[in-house]
Amino acid sequence: MLLEALPHESLPRGGPGRDPYGNFFLSEFHAEVVGNGRAEPVLLLEPKADDGRINERKFKQLWTVDASRDEQRMARRIVFPAEPFGASGDVLRIRIVQRSEFGGQGLGHFRLSVTNAAEPARVAGISPKLRPLLEVPEASRTEDQRRSLAEFYRRIAPSLEPARERLREARKEMDGLGITSTLIIREAASFERPSATIRIRGVFTSKGETVHAGTPAVLGPLAETDMPNRLGLARWLVSPENPLTARVTINRIWEQYFGTGIVETSGDFGSQGHPPSHPELLDWLATEFIARKWSLKEMHRLIVTSATYRQSSAATPALVERDPYNRLLARGPRFRVEAEMIRDLALAASGLLSPKIGGPSVFPYQPEGIWDMPFSDDKWVESTGEDRYRRGLYTFVRRTAPYPSMLTFDAPSREFCTVRRVRTNTPLQALTTLNDPAFFEAAQALARRILAEGGPDDRSRAIQGFRLTVSRPPKPGELDRILGGLEKERAWFAAHPGDAKELGGAETAAWTMISNVLLNLDETLTKE
Amino acid sequence: MNPEHLKKITRRHFFGRTACGIGSVALSSLFDPKLFAQEKPPHFAPKAKRIIYLFMAGAPSQLDLFDFKPKLVQYDGQPVPQDVIQGERFAFIKGTPTLLGSPHEFARHGQSGAEISVLLPHLASIADDVSFVRSLHTTQFNHAPGQIYMNTGHQVIGRPSAGAWLTYGLGTENKDLPGFVVLLSGTSQPDGGKSCWGSGFLPTVYQGVEFRSQGDPVLFLSNPKGVAPETRRRSLDLLNDLNRAHLEDVGDPEIATRIASYEMAYRMQSSVPELTDITSEPQAIHEMYGTEPGKPSFANNCLLARRLVERGVRFVQLYHRGWDTHGASNNEDIVNKLASLCRETDRAAAALVKDLKQRGLLKSTIVMWGGEFGRTPMNENRSGSKFLGRDHHPRAFTMWLAGGGIQPGVTVGKTDDIGYNIAEEPVSVHDLHATILHLMGIDHTKLTYRFQGRDFRLTDVGGEVVKKLVA
Numbered sequence: 001m002l003l004e005a006l007p008h009e010s011l012p013r014g015g016p017g018r019d020p021y022g023n024f025f026l027s028e029f030h031a032e033v034v035g036n037g038r039a040e041p042v043l044l045l046e047p048k049a050d051d052g053r054i055n056e057r058k059f060k061q062l063w064t065v066d067a068s069r070d071e072q073r074m075a076r077r078i079v080f081p082a083e084p085f086g087a088s089g090d091v092l093r094i095r096i097v098q099r100s101e102f103g104g105q106g107l108g109h110f111r112l113s114v115t116n117a118a119e120p121a122r123v124a125g126i127s128p129k130l131r132p133l134l135e136v137p138e139a140s141r142t143e144d145q146r147r148s149l150a151e152f153y154r155r156i157a158p159s160l161e162p163a164r165e166r167l168r169e170a171r172k173e174m175d176g177l178g179i180t181s182t183l184i185i186r187e188a189a190s191f192e193r194p195s196a197t198i199r200i201r202g203v204f205t206s207k208g209e210t211v212h213a214g215t216p217a218v219l220g221p222l223a224e225t226d227m228p229n230r231l232g233l234a235r236w237l238v239s240p241e242n243p244l245t246a247r248v249t250i251n252r253i254w255e256q257y258f259g260t261g262i263v264e265t266s267g268d269f270g271s272q273g274h275p276p277s278h279p280e281l282l283d284w285l286a287t288e289f290i291a292r293k294w295s296l297k298e299m300h301r302l303i304v305t306s307a308t309y310r311q312s313s314a315a316t317p318a319l320v321e322r323d324p325y326n327r328l329l330a331r332g333p334r335f336r337v338e339a340e341m342i343r344d345l346a347l348a349a350s351g352l353l354s355p356k357i358g359g360p361s362v363f364p365y366q367p368e369g370i371w372d373m374p375f376s377d378d379k380w381v382e383s384t385g386e387d388r389y390r391r392g393l394y395t396f397v398r399r400t401a402p403y404p405s406m407l408t409f410d411a412p413s414r415e416f417c418t419v420r421r422v423r424t425n426t427p428l429q430a431l432t433t434l435n436d437p438a439f440f441e442a443a444q445a446l447a448r449r450i451l452a453e454g455g456p457d458d459r460s461r462a463i464q465g466f467r468l469t470v471s472r473p474p475k476p477g478e479l480d481r482i483l484g485g486l487e488k489e490r491a492w493f494a495a496h497p498g499d500a501k502e503l504g505g506a507e508t509a510a511w512t513m514i515s516n517v518l519l520n521l522d523e524t525l526t527k528e
Numbered sequence: 529m530n531p532e533h534l535k536k537i538t539r540r541h542f543f544g545r546t547a548c549g550i551g552s553v554a555l556s557s558l559f560d561p562k563l564f565a566q567e568k569p570p571h572f573a574p575k576a577k578r579i580i581y582l583f584m585a586g587a588p589s590q591l592d593l594f595d596f597k598p599k600l601v602q603y604d605g606q607p608v609p610q611d612v613i614q615g616e617r618f619a620f621i622k623g624t625p626t627l628l629g630s631p632h633e634f635a636r637h638g639q640s641g642a643e644i645s646v647l648l649p650h651l652a653s654i655a656d657d658v659s660f661v662r663s664l665h666t667t668q669f670n671h672a673p674g675q676i677y678m679n680t681g682h683q684v685i686g687r688p689s690a691g692a693w694l695t696y697g698l699g700t701e702n703k704d705l706p707g708f709v710v711l712l713s714g715t716s717q718p719d720g721g722k723s724c725w726g727s728g729f730l731p732t733v734y735q736g737v738e739f740r741s742q743g744d745p746v747l748f749l750s751n752p753k754g755v756a757p758e759t760r761r762r763s764l765d766l767l768n769d770l771n772r773a774h775l776e777d778v779g780d781p782e783i784a785t786r787i788a789s790y791e792m793a794y795r796m797q798s799s800v801p802e803l804t805d806i807t808s809e810p811q812a813i814h815e816m817y818g819t820e821p822g823k824p825s826f827a828n829n830c831l832l833a834r835r836l837v838e839r840g841v842r843f844v845q846l847y848h849r850g851w852d853t854h855g856a857s858n859n860e861d862i863v864n865k866l867a868s869l870c871r872e873t874d875r876a877a878a879a880l881v882k883d884l885k886q887r888g889l890l891k892s893t894i895v896m897w898g899g900e901f902g903r904t905p906m907n908e909n910r911s912g913s914k915f916l917g918r919d920h921h922p923r924a925f926t927m928w929l930a931g932g933g934i935q936p937g938v939t940v941g942k943t944d945d946i947g948y949n950i951a952e953e954p955v956s957v958h959d960l961h962a963t964i965l966h967l968m969g970i971d972h973t974k975l976t977y978r979f980q981g982r983d984f985r986l987t988d989v990g991g992e993v994v995k996k997l998v999a
Binding site for chain 1: 617667672682683684685686706716717719720721722723726728729731732733735737740742743744746747748749750751752753754755756758759760762763766767769770771773774775777778779780781782783785786787789790792793796797858914915978980981982988
């Protein structure tokens with residue numbers, strides 16, 4: 001069946017539709033065949049339009065046409081192929097439904113025809129722009145017209161099918177090779193010094209002066225013998241005259257272990273930063289770093305085996321009073337771990353953690369609707385298998401819609417380069433580790449693990465659960481509390497079989513709630 | 529052990545010293561980044577205590593709603609004079625566009641005689657309660673940077689949003705709720721994404737918390753299936769008990785804070801659903817706003833905004849995305865689409881102002897309505913489209929404000945005859961921010977935070993309080 005929408009001078013702007021712009025919206029097309037006093041619907045196949053848009057998702061209309069441009073004001077065809085139907089003498093009844101948001105957008109002028117030709121949909125393959133060319137006698141076609149038609153014919157010519165098939169195969173094979181292309185930056189050999197234009201206050205349309213590669217004047221120049229390129233910069237960074245690289249690096253490592261750097265403002269060693277709390281220590285560590293041939297591994301070992309790092313983090317009220325921030329290091333560090341590690345801890349304790357290293361970022365569970373962005377159809381498609389349980393640092397980051405539970409735990413959205421993260425303690429964090437399905441799943445897995453590996457009785461199981469979450473056996477008081485809690489959970493779930501069933505049976509449910517508590521202990525979330 | 533007492537003696541972490549950015553002012557003395565920001569004193573007596581910002585993402589057409597230009601109607605279809613657009617860079621317009629008179633009628637309303645389009649009949653009914661700034665201008669002509677600029681005073685993401693700055697400066701009056709709440713409606717999230725309400729380099733405790741219209745209003749608020757409220761209570765009792773025992777062992781006051789934050793989370797599990805459930809509102813209120821409980825809409829969010837400020841939330845920001853009326857298709861023109869957006873938003877926005885007024889809250893609550901930039905006096909005519917629409921226009925656009933110490937019934941600024949450039953009293957985004965902070969009792973030059981070696985402000989290095997707007 002062929003429906004043709006035709007322009008007409010009586011229609012707004014010449015048609016083919018009735019809306020003020022000459023467009024129309026077609027929502028439904030039905031056909032039935034009437035014979036022997038019975039009406040049978042005709043089974044229609046996928047319609048094919050020559051140019052109008054079939055777009056069900058966005059506008060909810062089957063077919064729309066954009067006739068707002070004059071050059072597009074021409075007849076449009078839409079073909080509805082059908083399963084064989086009816087017999088000679090039957091009546092074909094066609095029903096067209098037109099719905100639109102604003103009304104008055106019906107077809108203005110149209111024609112219906114029916115054929116029994118094979119593959120009628122191919123008619124629609126010829127675009128409205130090519131159709132008039134076919135009506136031009138071959139001899140009087142221009143070179144351009146001939147070329148357009150030949151180009152079109154090569155795409156459908158049966159004799160070229162083997163060639164097209166070979167091309168498709170080759171393309172598929174190439175895709176199958178999984179070749180990833182990686183962009184690299186390489187300095188171009190040039191007689192001109194590379195330069196960049198300053199954009200005033202970061203506005204890309206307002207250009208300032210042109211600058212050339214170099215080092216900040218306050219930090220000293222490159223060596224006379226070095227070029228202002230990457231090699232020159234590397235040499236400058238590690239030159240004996242430059243103490244900053246080693247100091248800044250060591251300070252950052254220190255900050256990771258102690259929660260605060262020797263220079264508290266680890267991103268700022270300049271005049272606006274804080275002076276170091278232990279300047280001699282910083283310089284000693286920096287010179288050791290250089291003496292040990294810039295080996296990070298040796299420096300990590302040096303710090304973690306130091307008496308300072310190995311102190312207990314317990315504090316007396318007097319000590320808290322005198323040095324609330326522990327800048328003088330009279331006790332060991334104690335601070336809540338970073339966002340990514342909060343996830344890693346729960347996964348590791350529960351046994352879910354995948355140890356896989358590297359590869360593309362992954363998509364663990366994330367609530368619906370976080371990625372609902374304009375001009376983007378990107379979807380957060382949850383990873384499957386072990387990729388659901390990878391370390392936090394492999395979680396995909398989108399700056400305008402960051403992973404919510406990490407953001408709640410102070411992970412920056414990576415809009416700015418952030419050397420030092422702040423650390424907050426909020427109810428939203430509590431809700432995350434208590435209820436986020438990703439964390440509750442870890443509690444359920446921990447419960448299963450405790451039941452499977454935790455030995456014969458409640459006592460041994462509670463000890464196992466405690467060790468898995470805080471890396472030490474519980475004290476007697478703590479063990480009593482956990483066992484007391486377990487009894488209460490058992491009693492509740494025995495009396496509430498519906499709840500118990502949701503959580504995999506009363507015993508698993510009781511241990512799941514205990515695991516949920518263990519994973520939320522301050523000590524679990526804290527490095528001490 | 530009393531957690532409140534412990535909190536006071538231990539403000540550990542970065543704030544202990546870095547808060548000296550704000551140092552010379554009284555604000556620093558009570559800083560505590562923990563839990564939701566606690567209430568802090570302003571610099572001087574404030575006129576407003578709360579803000580509701582109706583952010584019309586996508587940029588509404590000021591020329592079809594607030595800034596009537598008879599000359600545009602007169603010269604409709606004429607090419608814009610070359611000297612006006614010399615060297616101008618547009619988002620989509622190419623070549624020499626033609627002027628486009630508004631297809632909508634305007635009339636004067638109230639004693640102030642404000643000229644308002646027929647598309648906004650409800651706003652017209654409160655004309656004397658609102659003030660218009662017709663001379664707002666921005667530096668950005670694309671949505672995402674425009675929205676980021678409007679919210680953070682800078683076009684590149686990473687600075688704190690106005691709501692974050694205010695919560696940082698003033699804290700919240702209700703310690704059981706976040707100080708800064710965001711509500712979304714319309715076709716999608718705003719283009720700038722969550723950076724629009726981010727805390728930038730401020731602690732994340734100051735970021736806007738999104739109250740979602742579907743599912744949990746706050747992420748992870750509901751207990752998992754099979755965990756009854758009683759079960760949650762028991763698990764928190766055990767958790768707190770164990771945490772308290774550990775606090776006695778190691779003496780870290782941070783543990784006391786954590787116990788308090790888990791208790792607050794528990795309270796939120798009942799207070800937030802109560803707050804977001806609008807079924808308890810009387811029928812007259814539903815009619816006034818046009819709300820239908822259970823059906824997410826801008827109107828529902830307006831009503832929620834009132835409920836939030838009633839409970840002392842400092843900054844409530846509503847986003848309604850969809851105002852991007854280029855005229856490239858039937859679904860985004862200034863004839864049909866603009867009218868349908870006005871139907872979605874006008875009644876509820878006006879109802880919010882009326883409702884706050886009848887409750888005596890308007891005096892202390894600023895309501896502001898506007899987008900990230902304006903729209904061109906010329907028809908965009910994208911690829912020869914015959915749908916009427918306007919391109920992005922950062923040079924002049926309109927915003928309305930009401931309540932909270934705003935002088936009612938005034939109009940600030942004037943644009944030229946075709947609405948292309950500002951003719952009088954230009955107001956920059958920094959001026960707007962400075963004015964809002966001023967009304968909230970804050971000197972915008974003193975609300976600072978030290979980051980990467982210097983003090984940052986919401987108003988960057990600019991901003992003048994717009995005196996005419998201040999009552």
